[in-house]
Amino acid sequence: MQNILSVQSLIKKFDDFTAVKNISFNVEAGSIFAFLGPNGAGKSTTIKMLTTVLKPTSGEIIINGFNVLKEQDKARASFGIVFQDPSLDDELTAYENVVYHAVVYKVPKKERAERIQKALEIVGLWDRREDYVKNYSGGMKRRLEIARALVHYPKILFLDEPTVGLDPQTRNSIWDHIKKLNEERNMTIFLTTHYMEEAEAIADQVAVIDHGKIIESGTVEEIKRQTETESLEEAFLKLTGRNIRDDNGTSRKRMMRGMGRMR
Numbered sequence: 001m002q003n004i005l006s007v008q009s010l011i012k013k014f015d016d017f018t019a020v021k022n023i024s025f026n027v028e029a030g031s032i033f034a035f036l037g038p039n040g041a042g043k044s045t046t047i048k049m050l051t052t053v054l055k056p057t058s059g060e061i062i063i064n065g066f067n068v069l070k071e072q073d074k075a076r077a078s079f080g081i082v083f084q085d086p087s088l089d090d091e092l093t094a095y096e097n098v099v100y101h102a103v104v105y106k107v108p109k110k111e112r113a114e115r116i117q118k119a120l121e122i123v124g125l126w127d128r129r130e131d132y133v134k135n136y137s138g139g140m141k142r143r144l145e146i147a148r149a150l151v152h153y154p155k156i157l158f159l160d161e162p163t164v165g166l167d168p169q170t171r172n173s174i175w176d177h178i179k180k181l182n183e184e185r186n187m188t189i190f191l192t193t194h195y196m197e198e199a200e201a202i203a204d205q206v207a208v209i210d211h212g213k214i215i216e217s218g219t220v221e222e223i224k225r226q227t228e229t230e231s232l233e234e235a236f237l238k239l240t241g242r243n244i245r246d247d248n249g250t251s252r253k254r255m256m257r258g259m260g261r262m263r
Ligand SMILES: Nc1ncnc2c1ncn2[C@@H]1O[C@H](COP(=O)(O)OP(=O)(O)OP(=O)(O)O)[C@@H](O)[C@H]1O
Pocket: 014, 017, 019, 037, 038, 039, 040, 041, 042, 043, 044, 045, 046, 250
């Protein structure tokens, strides 16, 4: 199977603190890859490097055959991203938000209308396209962010905590949409989540990062076998010595973010 993403010896230092310590991994085209770790493990720092937001201290990242450092524009055109913090314009309609993104990503004008319609249909928001985003629920906003990230036909979609702050029913619906994208469009999904049971249900491959290092990787079944546990949640606890939703400052920050999103 071909790799859509290949990471080699990736390191990120902030002054004398090393947040990402020489990690290497591959993501197969068409798979769902879950990148898991406790608070502060280095997940966001890694995603930011993969998506050209942050420059690595050293290492190599190849996305869709393009070197992320040397062929930034081509690499960028190959992925879509939904970050933890919402970045929609509340004062625009859903449709206008997606148009804006299509223009920024230089989607050819004559293809724009059709692509926007498809993206909104996939997440079930086509009928609500003329609504102002400020009137959307938290779950609808997340779905709209996913639609927006699809409009330039990315090969790989990065989702940083796509369900944080949402109720269980809405979380399920978001995962259903993600699964559909993966199955029907063969889109590779790279995700982080704090919900282990959800990662277990959806991921083909998992990598666990802690203190900046990948400490385990494989299929869910392989990881459970390796750690002699019955669930990914248990495996995670055994590997990191911590529950993924432990209560420290960061999870409070996360809760506040979620609350903000539900406004
Ligand atoms: N700009 C920065 N300057 C200094 N240290 C940083 C910076 N960004 C992140 N760090 C540190 O790097 C480490 C990894 O942070 P990162 O945000 O990547 O973790 P994470 O796994 O995404 O955590 P969370 O699940 O809480 O989002 C943390 O110790 C963090 O404090």
